[in-house]
Amino acid sequence: MFNLNIKNLKMNGLFIILMIFSVPAYANDIEDSMKEAYKYYKAGEYKYSVESLNYASQLIQQEVAEGLEPFLPKPLSGWTTASQTTNASLFGGAITTKRQYNNKSSSITVQIITDSQLIQNMMAIYSNPMLTTSDGGKLERIKREKAIVKFDPYSKKGKLEIIVADRFLVLVEGQEITKKELKDYASAIDYEKLKSLP
Numbered sequence: 001m002f003n004l005n006i007k008n009l010k011m012n013g014l015f016i017i018l019m020i021f022s023v024p025a026y027a028n029d030i031e032d033s034m035k036e037a038y039k040y041y042k043a044g045e046y047k048y049s050v051e052s053l054n055y056a057s058q059l060i061q062q063e064v065a066e067g068l069e070p071f072l073p074k075p076l077s078g079w080t081t082a083s084q085t086t087n088a089s090l091f092g093g094a095i096t097t098k099r100q101y102n103n104k105s106s107s108i109t110v111q112i113i114t115d116s117q118l119i120q121n122m123m124a125i126y127s128n129p130m131l132t133t134s135d136g137g138k139l140e141r142i143k144r145e146k147a148i149v150k151f152d153p154y155s156k157k158g159k160l161e162i163i164v165a166d167r168f169l170v171l172v173e174g175q176e177i178t179k180k181e182l183k184d185y186a187s188a189i190d191y192e193k194l195k196s197l198p
Contacts, residue, residue, distance in 0.1 A: 075101050110186075119167070
């Protein structure tokens with residue numbers, strides 16, 4: 001999110017002040033880190049100020065990822081999942097939450113990504129039918145959402161991609177599965193609630 005360097009920090013003292021007072025009151029660790037960053041900034045300790053801001057940025061990204069967790073589907077009938085969900089901040093500020101589901105030799109992974117340049121790239125593909133089908137993808141509807149579905153019945157591997165509200169990318173990938181199972185997991189997500197996230 002921030003990924004600030006010293007040069008940018010010197011130019012954005014006011015931004016730091018505004019961010020301190022815009023952080024929710026319950027986010028004590030985040031607020032403390034940003035106040036610490038401002039203290040270092042005022043003291044001319046720009047290196048430490050950058051470190052504190054980047055730490056606050058990581059905490060915010062972590063909180064955003066945790067907020068996406070409830071949108072990951074529960075295991076469908078006959079499937080199981082590990083109790084732990086993977087949350088991560090990716091290169092370029094992207095945030096992702098991911099869960100894997102298993103049924104004997106079959107596995108499906110559902111991932112929700114936000115704040116990623118990949119979403120902008122995918123939107124360009126969605127708007128061009130030639131690009132959508134160039135590598136075997138087909139445009140389909142999943143709960144009124146446009147999805148690019150790729151499935152190979154011979155290898156039993158598939159991938160499904162949905163752009164939600166121009167902000168979220170939902171990826172569903174699986175192996176040793178049926179196309180129906182792939183689409184069932186994509187259909188288990190509440191897209192209307194996902195769109196309502198601030």
